[in-house]
Amino acid sequence: MPPPTIAQEDVQNLLEHIVPRIEDHIQSQKNTERKIPFVLGLTGLQGSGKSTWTDTLVQSLNEVHNYKTINISLDDLYHDHDDLVRIRTENSSNKLLQTRGQPGTHDTKLAVEFFASVADVNSETLIPSFDKSLFNGEGGRASREKWNRANAGTTIDIVVFEGWCVGFSPLDESDIRRKWSEGSQNKSTAKFPTETLKEHSIEHLVCVNENLREYCDLFMGPRHFNFLVHLDTDDLVNVYEWRIQQEHALLAKTGSGMTDLEVVKFVKGYMSAYELYLDQLRSGFFRFGYSDSGKGQLRIILDQERKVTKMISY
Secondary structure, eight states: OOOOOOOHHHHHHHHHHHHHHHHHHHHHTTTOSSOOOEEEEEEEOTTSOHHHHHHHHHHIIIIISOOOEEEEEGGGGBOOHHHHHHHHHHTTTOGGGSSTTSTTSBOHHHHHHHHHHTTOTTSOEEEOOEETTTGGGTOEEOOGGGSEEEOTTSOOOEEEEEETTTTOOOOOHHHHHHHHHHOOSGGGGSSSOSOOGGGSOHHHHHHHHHHHHHHIIIIISGGGOSEEEEEEESOTHHHHHHHHHHHHHHHHHHSOOOOHHHHHHHHHHHHHHHHHHHHHHHHOTTTTTOTTSOOEEEEEEEOTTSOEEEEEEO
16 A cells, blocks of 8 residues: 555645644744744554655645754654663563564653754754664664754754654553553454553553653653644554555565564554553643643544544644
């Protein structure tokens, strides 16, 4: 399946929610020396088309609205290969940390340094890059010479920050225990399981939750964003379908790719997080303490073909 085609009408509807807020943000700093970029988060389920939506937004904001916009993926903030191996080894019983992806596999120091640099007009901003093809597909950080750069002396108006768990907020441990106890073991045996919490110990879920808490404190909580776009669906089974379609397309194009069973295993690695955190995100990322902040959220609901069926503004 080719990358999703985003209807121009949907792009325009999204921009109508965002551009006035960007302009207000820029105007509010007109007479200040330190220009803090407008941080636009974009979160979405596996296979929902985050990269395509990000590229479309960046192009429109730069070429149509004449803003200086850069983007970064949470994936590009992964630890380097050796540290990923160390994390995997030190947490050998925790299935959630055996591959990159979950909170705990990203370099928080690098993330903080990046977001500090975009607010410093006199500092050159280096945009980290992670190469998933290195080390036989285990991945490793690309050399700094290959990182994109935003020239010093140029104000960055907007940073688009995309990632699968951007917008997730940590839970109290009691809530994790409640969700775990209410979870169904039987549904995890379905062809496309959407209830998988019982496949993990509570301690391992709590470990990742605490890593997420650190992320939110340092660079990924509501106070760090001005607006959040959430690519969602009304049926989590679609995540499996989307990723299988993507792998079939990759196989046809390159001759290599995951089997359907490998895709299901891959998606299952993320499903527990959706089970824990999606309800909160759907209730509103900025719902506590930000009612008068000018921050906003747009939930975009996609069907099985990744077409927009509804946009919900918060």
